Amino acid sequence: MASKKESSSKKSKDRAKKTISKKMANTSKGVAAAGTVFLINMIPKALSSEFNQDSEPHLTVNPVNTLQIVGTAFTPDPGGGANAPIFVSNDGGNSWTLNSIVPSVSGSSSGTGDITTGLSGNKTNLYGAILRNPTGNQEFLRTNNFSALTPMKVLKSRADADQPFTHVLSIGGKERVYIGNNDFSATGGKTATIDQSLNAGAASPTFKTVRIEKRTTMGQNGPQIRPVSHSDGTVYAVFYRWISSSGNFGANNLIITSADVVVVRDDKGGNSAAPYSALVDTGDGVAGRRVATGIRFPFMSAGTAATGQQRLGGSLSIAVDPNNSSTVYVAWCDKPVGSTSIHTLHVNRSKDRGATWEPVDLLIIDNATNPALAINQAGKIALLFQEFRKDPGNPRWVTHLRRTTDGINWDDLILANVSATVPAKVFDPYIGDYDHLVAVGKDFYGIFSASNVPDMNNFPNGVKYQRNADFTKKLLLRLDNITSVPPSIDPFFFKITE
Numbered sequence: 001m002a003s004k005k006e007s008s009s010k011k012s013k014d015r016a017k018k019t020i021s022k023k024m025a026n027t028s029k030g031v032a033a034a035g036t037v038f039l040i041n042m043i044p045k046a047l048s049s050e051f052n053q054d055s056e057p058h059l060t061v062n063p064v065n066t067l068q069i070v071g072t073a074f075t076p077d078p079g080g081g082a083n084a085p086i087f088v089s090n091d092g093g094n095s096w097t098l099n100s101i102v103p104s105v106s107g108s109s110s111g112t113g114d115i116t117t118g119l120s121g122n123k124t125n126l127y128g129a130i131l132r133n134p135t136g137n138q139e140f141l142r143t144n145n146f147s148a149l150t151p152m153k154v155l156k157s158r159a160d161a162d163q164p165f166t167h168v169l170s171i172g173g174k175e176r177v178y179i180g181n182n183d184f185s186a187t188g189g190k191t192a193t194i195d196q197s198l199n200a201g202a203a204s205p206t207f208k209t210v211r212i213e214k215r216t217t218m219g220q221n222g223p224q225i226r227p228v229s230h231s232d233g234t235v236y237a238v239f240y241r242w243i244s245s246s247g248n249f250g251a252n253n254l255i256i257t258s259a260d261v262v263v264v265r266d267d268k269g270g271n272s273a274a275p276y277s278a279l280v281d282t283g284d285g286v287a288g289r290r291v292a293t294g295i296r297f298p299f300m301s302a303g304t305a306a307t308g309q310q311r312l313g314g315s316l317s318i319a320v321d322p323n324n325s326s327t328v329y330v331a332w333c334d335k336p337v338g339s340t341s342i343h344t345l346h347v348n349r350s351k352d353r354g355a356t357w358e359p360v361d362l363l364i365i366d367n368a369t370n371p372a373l374a375i376n377q378a379g380k381i382a383l384l385f386q387e388f389r390k391d392p393g394n395p396r397w398v399t400h401l402r403r404t405t406d407g408i409n410w411d412d413l414i415l416a417n418v419s420a421t422v423p424a425k426v427f428d429p430y431i432g433d434y435d436h437l438v439a440v441g442k443d444f445y446g447i448f449s450a451s452n453v454p455d456m457n458n459f460p461n462g463v464k465y466q467r468n469a470d471f472t473k474k475l476l477l478r479l480d481n482i483t484s485v486p487p488s489i490d491p492f493f494f495k496i497t498e
Helices: 008-030
Strands: 036-041 058-061 069-072 083-089 097-103 115-119 126-131 138-143 153-158 161-171 174-183 192-197 208-211 225-229 235-246 255-266 289-298 316-321 324-334 344-350 363-366 368-375 381-389 396-404 413-419 436-440 443-451 475-477 489-497
Touching: 036 413, 058 161, 058 436, 058 443, 069 115, 069 489, 083 489, 097 126, 097 138, 126 161, 126 174, 138 161, 138 174, 161 225, 174 235, 192 225, 192 235, 225 316, 235 289, 235 316, 235 324, 255 324, 289 324, 289 344, 324 368, 324 381, 344 368, 363 381, 368 443, 381 436, 381 443, 396 443, 396 489, 413 443, 413 489
Parallel strands: 058 115, 115 161, 316 368, 368 436
Antiparallel strands: 036 489, 058 069, 069 083, 083 097, 115 126, 126 138, 138 153, 161 174, 174 192, 174 225, 192 208, 225 235, 235 255, 255 289, 316 324, 324 344, 344 363, 368 381, 381 396, 396 413, 436 443, 443 489
16 A cells, blocks of 8 residues: 655654754764773674674663673574573673573574563563574563573463563562563454563563554554563553555565554553553544654565665664653654655654653654663663665664763764675674663663674774684684684674763
8 A cells, every 4th residue: 555645744844853853963063972981792702713693682781780781692502502592791791601591492593583681680580582493482581590501481482473572670679571572463453562570570470461552553563562661660662553554575575654653651560450551642542642653664574785784674762761750762763755764763752751742853863773772860861773874885884872961962972883794694684673772870781783893993982802803904713813704793782881
């Protein structure tokens, strides 16, 4: 189906947004970046010979002991065993090892399907959600010691779900787990789902499945369902409502021709009588506030050279101010009709618990994807994203971190500026359908995947490699420190000490 024509007033509003965005981008060049930057390639020295495509990264930090950090990516077990690894740091990210404790299957080339994790702040309790190899079943996991060799326990398993996204919080000594996912077992096309456990630390925790889509769809929601919670019990989630499409996914030309960005809220930790219905849209009176309406974007099965080898399909992030649950930020991606950008990234804000949003987006960034938002205890907002620069003959993936205290003046810190052609893609997604950013105290912790060619010009704020590398010759080296290794995609961890 063809997309509806934009009204002249909407076009005018969009032009105004872009004009203001460009003005902000120009003034932000003078904003001084505060804090120190630490960036490290997470592949351990012992795995210097590997050349996997370690894409689609995620990160969690223990909120009561920031020395304890867990990262994940599409990483196979180095020994080809039946469990996939997690990346473990017990020194605040200064060094990383692998611990294979995620249920999988022997010989898996990606370790597991989609994987996200969360540390609750209760000692070393780690929760996770995966699409398990080889069944593809969505499984919810737990371990009380992520550094131990015991495999994570499967708490729940079911088929027909996609892209589980884990958020964990401990309130009053009780661990709460919220897992956003696109559940195709839902009836009526309302697939946007949160599986939640409000007693996740119990011997046999209970999970409740909540459908958060309340409107009609074209048969499903988008795969990105992103929950976030506050210590006062407020829980938000953002998702795409898919309304219409054209083209074909298998032919790699599917276009979501009309979609809404929807935010829902629950004020009792997801335990309200009508969960996630606290926000009602003034336009149609339905639960779920529409932040953006009638947007469009490609939904690709495979990345191409024109997209930096990266498949595209929209992207979402949400963050709530730890000091004030009324303040919430949302980031999303679209591609307007006629745009030459791979994606256009938007950031907006509500100061009244999602009821109203800024009339003009705070940021609009072309050729960007994988936004991740976080807000620290000082109220500073950070946005991690990856920009595709279509430089003729030398296309690049540039990973940015932008920060602001007022939503208007943003700094711009470049973490990596790497080739978008080296290495060649092995599978989709090339760098991942998401990256991740968290704030603990005043500091920001993040993870992204990128080409690992050891060239200091690619990392303008410095980098540390654990794996053997010759930065003079720009070569990766095997464990013998002599034989070269082909470039690949690696996960990178960073910390911004404010």
